[in-house]
Amino acid sequence: ILDEIQRRPELFTTLRVLADRPRKPARFLVLGSASLEMLRQSSESLAGRIAYFQLEGLGLGDTTAADWRKLWLRGGFPRSFISRTNAKSLDWRRHLITTYLERDIPQLGLRLPAATLSRFWSMLAHYHGQIWNSSEFARSFGVSDKSVRHYLDVLEGTFMVRVLRPWSENAGKRLVKSPKVYVQDSGLLHALLDIEEQADLNSHPKLGASFEGFALEQVLRRLQASPRQCYFWATHQGAELDLLVVSGRRRLGFEFKHTNAPGVTKSMRIAIEDLKLDRLDVIHVGDESYPLADGIRAVALSRVRQDIEPLQGK
Numbered sequence: 001i002l003d004e005i006q007r008r009p010e011l012f013t014t015l016r017v018l019a020d021r022p023r024k025p026a027r028f029l030v031l032g033s034a035s036l037e038m039l040r041q042s043s044e045s046l047a048g049r050i051a052y053f054q055l056e057g058l059g060l061g062d063t064t065a066a067d068w069r070k071l072w073l074r075g076g077f078p079r080s081f082i083s084r085t086n087a088k089s090l091d092w093r094r095h096l097i098t099t100y101l102e103r104d105i106p107q108l109g110l111r112l113p114a115a116t117l118s119r120f121w122s123m124l125a126h127y128h129g130q131i132w133n134s135s136e137f138a139r140s141f142g143v144s145d146k147s148v149r150h151y152l153d154v155l156e157g158t159f160m161v162r163v164l165r166p167w168s169e170n171a172g173k174r175l176v177k178s179p180k181v182y183v184q185d186s187g188l189l190h191a192l193l194d195i196e197e198q199a200d201l202n203s204h205p206k207l208g209a210s211f212e213g214f215a216l217e218q219v220l221r222r223l224q225a226s227p228r229q230c231y232f233w234a235t236h237q238g239a240e241l242d243l244l245v246v247s248g249r250r251r252l253g254f255e256f257k258h259t260n261a262p263g264v265t266k267s268m269r270i271a272i273e274d275l276k277l278d279r280l281d282v283i284h285v286g287d288e289s290y291p292l293a294d295g296i297r298a299v300a301l302s303r304v305r306q307d308i309e310p311l312q313g314k
Helices: 011-019 040-045 065-074 086-107 114-126 134-141 145-157 186-192 198-202 207-223 266-275 301-307
Strands: 161-166 180-183 230-234 240-247 250-256 279-284 290-293 296-300
Touching (some): 065 086, 065 207, 065 301, 134 145, 180 207, 198 207, 207 250, 240 266
Parallel strands (some): 279 296
Antiparallel strands (some): 161 180, 290 296
16 A cells, blocks of 8 residues: 555556566555646556546535534545534644645645745635636736646646536537636635634625535535536526536536525526436525426435435446
8 A cells, every 4th residue: 555656656667567467466555645637657657557536535424414514614624524623623724735735736746836826726715616717817926827727737636626617518509618616625715715613604705605616516426426527507698507417318407505495597497408407406505305396406415415316326
């Protein structure tokens, strides 16, 4: 078992030799904090010999239904979630961010000033759940569009940010073609926004966007959906869908609303018709799940694991 393999990428060549021994092939469990794209050595030297699994933090299935607000506030890192107080949890997350910027990024061989990436990450937290605008970020940092896209790739490649691609099927309408960005762990988002208590979150301008990102992660975990199956959809006329999951011929839509009583909107009906959705679920903060209209239902976040089936029916 090799942990934090990104610190010793030169080991991949040796692993290939050991894995190819004809009579005594070796087997390894290789753990790391970076994606396939960041660890290029693994794809180049172990092609056909390696399988990849993404291990996530704590989710709704790992806690009680009553604890979902605590999970939302503190995020899925175990030490953050089990801290004795919210203040200690926030302090742990702040230390994690500092360690990531000052130690983990340089160990990947990336020459990015910690202060620059810290400013970028903080700015990204304020754009959480919004359409990515590389030109706006580039102007703020005085660098090229290519540079800020590289910063985003680094955060995505180390599982700190989720980049949700736009659905671009020709539906006869002008579609938004830039991705949406989310800080993947809600606890890190709140640390970047300096949110310590639930009361602070409830009065914060990013309350709705924070809930959207958290609920999106829980739905994707329940569906067991891969990134290549996940999109958002928006038209320049104003219709949009927070999450579109495409699995074979199935098309599932999801909206995330920080409300106890969600309703059906014109945008939802347009999405069902234009995207030919099999179903549209509105994830909300209430306690009950119930039908809203033909093909549309309200699903309580606390009941996501009971009311939403995995894509493969597992």
